[in-house]
Amino acid sequence: MTVYVFLGPSLPLDEARAILDATYLPPVQQGDLLRLLERKPRHIGIIDGYFETVPAVWHKEILLALSEGVHVFGAASMGALRAAELQSFGMIGVGRIFQWFSDEIIVADDEVAVRHAPAELGYLPLNQSLVDIRDGCASAIEEGIIGARLAENIISVARALPFWERNCDTIAAAMPYAESSEPREIAAWLAYMKSRHVSLKARDAAALLAKMKEVIAEPWQAGHPNFIYEPTIFMDRLLNEIALEKTRASLALPQESAEREARSIDQLRRAALLRVVAREHARRSGWELDQAELAEKASALWSALGVRSPEAAMRWMERSGISEQKLRSYISDELYVARLNGVHRVEVERELALQMLMMHAPQTGGDTRSSGSSCDAPST
Template sequence: MIVFAGPSIAGIDPALTDGFDLRPPAQQGDVFLAALDQPLVIGIIDGYFEGVPSVWHKEILWALSRGIAVCGASSMGALRAAELDSFGMRGTGEIYAAYRDGVLEDDDEVALLHGPAELGYPGLSLAMVNVRATVDAARTDGIVTSRQAGLLKDVAKSQFYKSRTWHSILAEINIQDLPKDANTALRSWLGENEVDQKKLDAADLLTQLSDGAFSSSSVDFHFEETDLWITATHTWRRRRHTEPETERAGYSLLGGL
């Protein structure tokens, strides 16, 4: 079982990744090349965007057409699963369900600036889906009011994904909207209660894979090998044999484009 992951599993229990062929966040062509290895399952959690071409829908469809189960969650995987579940790709987790049901639409909900593989893909900014999950938990615990929760989400959403952090969010909240004592209480609460929804969804996918879920694929569409597809796959095949193993610096959509 091949799984593409990075920032979404940073700090995750190592036991959850045992038994997988764990590969870096996917870029365009990686799913096609993985399918050439004829795995039982391809799991997509994280994927690159912006600096390099993102995972192409057509390569996922090609893998599915060859009887390989493809599933996704958390980040890029959640996005692609929501877009392609009608073709047989399968998704799991809260983020996937939100995209599938139209609760979330924007790619930047899962966008994240992160560090290199050598450091374990540490997150350097805050994904909007994690802001939403954390603020909802804070409201449930009585740390913030419903109105304050809405304001926190609005401020976070207005910030560029590369610079969004709890510090930047709380610094922008007006003192009239979140008084100093409430701001202090929230900061203290965050230390022990912040919700990493992307990591939770990634762990859910890995657990289901370990339990044998998503182990078969059956599709009812015809895969058309267009000239563009043939050209692309020739390029990807050459890359497999000539591209050195280098760190892919960039940004990851913990489910995004």
């Protein structure tokens, strides 16, 4: 499957599946697009996304997907917001909410915000979005249920409420009555919203899926980005975190305490630093590796991993997500480290005792006795 959609409370899953055959994922959050890119998607739809309890999906993640030729669509909720912001870079926006954001008729993120139940309960919405309140008022005006001034008052009251408290009943209860006819109009609006109004977010989500179905029916062509993707230190950091997360999962490593985790990461950084330094030293010194060295080191590595055949080696690389190029780089680095160790063997041996002491020295918990050392705090 090369079609993926991030969906939550905007549209029930069974209704979505009836429109588009796709892999449906939970609401998108920071890092999810980067994880998804490993599956080589061709089309991605973003409908719902987290923003309050966890970090929201970055614009840069979407730009990376677009730069790799992926067609990215957005509508209804987080997708509409991001599509309005990134349409000039090739993200495809669908629906009225996208158009409202694009035309700056609405600008606040909380226009589409809802709290919802967990996945086990189908992401059931626990409040109504402001865009649905706006749409409900517009439809009620068209049907002659309420007037334009009352609609403005309803939207104003809804906007003043925290987004998680927005629903028709709380809005109606908070309405000040300026005219004697308003209670009847508000009651009629309530009845309309509860019985006949269909969520605009749901309609836009359905429209996005229909649009994706139409595009997917055409012969596949990769997107052609109109920009050059520039990596940043923040994206590199996020990609590195995801790589560590994936490796930890593949090795089924147990969850450690924060302190032990920090020490483990520090040890990994030191080992990686040694490889980087050795690689740079090799480049500057003009070191060359012959095929016999590489083959011998590769054989030793496979033996240590318990891999006995080329077929098993390929399966291990596939499971681990390691390309031949990455593996060759690692083996080369290890050979460079061995050479660097040989160059500095005498100095390294001299440092071993001090290194052991500092790594394994017992913690005394501090000694409060004065020793007259120059390291003591001064006294007056």
